Amino acid sequence: MDYERIAEMLDKSFAWSVARTFSREEAEELTQEIMYQAIKSIGELRDEKRFEPWFWRLADITLKVFKRGKAKIRSTMSFDEVAALAFEDEYYFESDEEYQNLRRKIAQMSAAYRDIIVLYYYDNLSCKVISQKLGLPEGTVTYRLSLARNKLKERCDQMDATALKPAELKIRITGEGNYNGDDRPFPWQYIDDALSQNILWHAYREPKTVEELSELTGVPAFFIEDRIGNLIKREAVIQPTKKTVQANFLIFDAEINSYAPKHSGIFAAAVSEEFYRLSRQLTDEMLSGHKTIPGNLFVPRLQTAGRSPDEILCLLSAMLLDKFVPDYRPTEYTRYKQRYDGGRWDYTGFYQDGSCGGDVGIGMEKSMNNYESGKLAHYTYHFAPFAYRKMMFDHEIDVCHAVLQKNELTEKQKEYAAKIIADGYLAKNESGEIVCAVPVFTKEQHDLFIALVKSNFTEFLPFYAEQVKKYLDGCMKLFPKHLKEATERNGFHVFVALFKAVAADWLRNGKITLPNGAVCDALIMM
Numbered sequence: 001m002d003y004e005r006i007a008e009m010l011d012k013s014f015a016w017s018v019a020r021t022f023s024r025e026e027a028e029e030l031t032q033e034i035m036y037q038a039i040k041s042i043g044e045l046r047d048e049k050r051f052e053p054w055f056w057r058l059a060d061i062t063l064k065v066f067k068r069g070k071a072k073i074r075s076t077m078s079f080d081e082v083a084a085l086a087f088e089d090e091y092y093f094e095s096d097e098e099y100q101n102l103r104r105k106i107a108q109m110s111a112a113y114r115d116i117i118v119l120y121y122y123d124n125l126s127c128k129v130i131s132q133k134l135g136l137p138e139g140t141v142t143y144r145l146s147l148a149r150n151k152l153k154e155r156c157d158q159m160d161a162t163a164l165k166p167a168e169l170k171i172r173i174t175g176e177g178n179y180n181g182d183d184r185p186f187p188w189q190y191i192d193d194a195l196s197q198n199i200l201w202h203a204y205r206e207p208k209t210v211e212e213l214s215e216l217t218g219v220p221a222f223f224i225e226d227r228i229g230n231l232i233k234r235e236a237v238i239q240p241t242k243k244t245v246q247a248n249f250l251i252f253d254a255e256i257n258s259y260a261p262k263h264s265g266i267f268a269a270a271v272s273e274e275f276y277r278l279s280r281q282l283t284d285e286m287l288s289g290h291k292t293i294p295g296n297l298f299v300p301r302l303q304t305a306g307r308s309p310d311e312i313l314c315l316l317s318a319m320l321l322d323k324f325v326p327d328y329r330p331t332e333y334t335r336y337k338q339r340y341d342g343g344r345w346d347y348t349g350f351y352q353d354g355s356c357g358g359d360v361g362i363g364m365e366k367s368m369n370n371y372e373s374g375k376l377a378h379y380t381y382h383f384a385p386f387a388y389r390k391m392m393f394d395h396e397i398d399v400c401h402a403v404l405q406k407n408e409l410t411e412k413q414k415e416y417a418a419k420i421i422a423d424g425y426l427a428k429n430e431s432g433e434i435v436c437a438v439p440v441f442t443k444e445q446h447d448l449f450i451a452l453v454k455s456n457f458t459e460f461l462p463f464y465a466e467q468v469k470k471y472l473d474g475c476m477k478l479f480p481k482h483l484k485e486a487t488e489r490n491g492f493h494v495f496v497a498l499f500k501a502v503a504a505d506w507l508r509n510g511k512i513t514l515p516n517g518a519v520c521d522a523l524i525m526m
Contacts (some may be wrong), residue, residue: 005051006035006038006039006055007072007147008044009035009038009055009092010031010035011062013034013059014027014028014031015030016056016059017030017031017034017063020063030062030063030066033062033066034058034059034062037058037062038055038058041058047482064194072225078467085209086480091227102178115134116130116134116141116144116145117145117148118195118219118223119133119134119144121166121218123193123194124194127141127142127145140154152443157163165218166194166195166197166198167198167201167202167351167352167353168194168197168351168352168353169197169201169349169350169351169352170199170349170350170352171188171191171192171197171347171348171349171350171475172186172188172198172347172348172350173186173188173335173345173346173347173348173498174229174345174346174348174493175336175343175344175345175346176214176336176343176344176345177339177341177342177343177344177345178343180393185338187234187341187343187345187347188347189345190230190234191230191231191234191236193225193227195217195219195223195224196227196230196231196236198216198217199213199217199224199227199228199231199237199245200231200236200237200247200251200349201233201251201349202216202217202252202364203237203244203245203246203247203482204246204247204251204349205480206246207240207241207244207245207246208244208245208246209243209244210225210228210243212225213245215247216278228245231245232245233340234340235248235339235340235494236248236249236347238482240482246480247344247349248347248483249347249348249349249483249486250346250348250349250479250486250490251348251349251350251351252348252349252350252351253351253353254351254353255478256475256478256479257351257379258526259474259478260360260361260475261475263471263475264360264471264498264500264501265501265505266471266500267467267468267470267471267498268498268501268502268504268505269505270462270467271460271464271467272502272505272506272509274460274463275317275460275464275502275504276502276511278456278457279313279316279317280313281321281456281503282313282316282320282449282452282453282456283309283312283313283316284309285377286301286302286312286316286445286448286452287302287304287309287312287452287453288301289300289301293486299442299445300445302439302440302441302445303436303439303440304439304442305343305438305439306437307439307518308513308514308515310512310513310514311514311515311518311520312480313512314386314512314514314520315381315439315516315520315521315522316504317499317502318362318381318496318499318520319381319449319522320449320453320457321464321496321499322364322379322381322493322496323450323453324453324457324461325492325493325495325496327461328461328462328464328465328495329465329492330465330468330469330472330491330494330495331469331472331476331488331489331491331492331493332492333487333488333489333492334488334489336486336489342377346486346489349416360385360494360497360498360500360501361497361500362381362382362383362496362497362499362500363381363382363383363388364379364380364381364496365379365380365382365390365391365395366378366379366380366391367391367392367393367397368394368397369394369397369398369400369401370394370395370398374401374405374525374526375523375525375526376397376398376401376404376523376524376525376526377397377523377526378391378392378397378400378401378438378521378522378523378524379521379522379523379524380519380520381520381521382519382520383497383499383500383503383520384500384504385507385514386501386514386518386519386520387517387518388519389519389520389521390423391521392420392425395416396416396419396420396425396524398413399413399416399417399420400420400425400426400436400438400523403417403426403434403436404437404440404523404525406437409434417434421434424519425437425438426436436523438521438522438523439521439523440520440523440524440525441522441523441524441525442525443525443526446525468494468495468498471494471498472491472494475491475494476488476491
């Protein structure tokens with residue numbers, strides 16, 4: 001029973017410690033020391049009716065030792081006469097005003113409870129994983145979580161509706177940089193924890209103070225400050241004022257995502273028929289073999305790696321929009337600024353609430369080899385109904401280039417080749433030879449592709465660009481004003497992204513058929 005009484009003092013002890021130390025970290029350490037000394041000395045309490053005076057006198061003595069720098073070695077103290085000493089500071093919490101919101105309640109918890117609440121609700125960790133992370137028995141974690149929830153329920157009847165109901169964002173980057181997700185982490189991996197996501201989400205459309213974010217998330221202010229420090233370092237937020245922060249990149253939320261289904265159909269109806277006619281003609285010419293315009297040089301048919309004509313048609317359509325968007329500029333495009341790691345990129349967030357962008361949105365990934373035996377690039381486009389196709393890394397592209405050149409692979413390249421075959425970029429033919437399982441453009445074929453687009457799409461692409469601008473007129477107004485440059489850059493990418501609506505229209509009307517699991521990528525020699 002005495003230990004339960006001590007446990008009930010955890011929250012009050014932390015609040016008491018906060019008022020007497022210079023930081024939250026010191027307050028946590030002092031609270032832990034007070035609880036340790038109380039448990040060690042409880043047997044020496046002679047009069048149970050004087051438990052609280054005894055406890056606070058012990059706390060006061062512990063504070064004095066703590067300030068002398070001896071708390072960490074757990075100095076031996078005698079409390080034989082503590083209960084008989086006068087209690088100098090009266091601590092009665094007759095009002096629950098200090099516990100009216102979840103942030104302050106969690107802040108007044110001891111670290112033992114608070115850390116479990118944050119790990120369980122915000123990092124979505126199971127009790128088993130939390131037990132491993134904190135080095136505690138799983139049963140102890142479960143018990144403390146139950147106690148913490150009861151405390152919150154009792155004292156936070158009017159908590160903010162967003163507390164302990166964290167938003168979930170999917171954050172990625174667009175732009176240029178040398179990352180692989182392993183020894184060279186992508187920038188978004190540094191801000192992908194649940195609490196950072198919620199700070200970004202709540203401070204997206206309007207700037208927020210630390211206190212406001214604490215109330216919205218139900219997490220102590222000092223945790224918020226810690227995450228904000230990292231978000232500033234990673235250039236994910238700006239500080240409009242000294243006391244506020246705001247997300248510094250586009251987040252596609254339900255309001256923005258609801259625009260696409262309402263307007264992409266109108267766009268597709270305007271461009272679909274002519275786009276299909278021209279793209280089919282382009283596909284037929286690329287698959288039949290053709291003479292280039294300059295030099296009268298015969299160019300062999302495109303190596304399709306077994307892809308159907310309809311798959312190639314979609315690939316060529318995405319490629320031509322990607323290639324020619326700078327010529328038609330639906331919006332002003334500003335190059336990505338150089339970031340803290342030397343790359344040129346920007347974050348993009350997607351609110352995971354079940355809404356989506358409808359028929360607008362194409363993911364594009366591009367990578368190059370190390371130029372060991374010639375330049376080769378891997379372009380991959382992913383949009384429904386095509387499956388996601390991860391870009392290859394430089395050393396993998398080098399292996400593909402060696403295969404294309406029929407060079408003998410080094411021992412290291414043979415190791416890479418085994419993985420690339422497993423990932424579906426390479427395959428073995430009936431003779432057991434390693435061959436590319438991705439469509440390949442030679443430099444001459446790519447030049448032919450560009451020449452044909454310039455010749456056949458001369459009238460269509462300006463019309464397509466005008467329809468994109470009409471679509472963007474309403475869409476761009478939905479993004480926060482402080483992100484004007486990023487909004488313009490996104491409009492630039494919508495030029496390609498709207499092809500998803502066109503491909504969907506072709507599918508619905510039976511103009512094309514695509515096999516299950518189809519992917520949209522190509523290797524291009526430079």
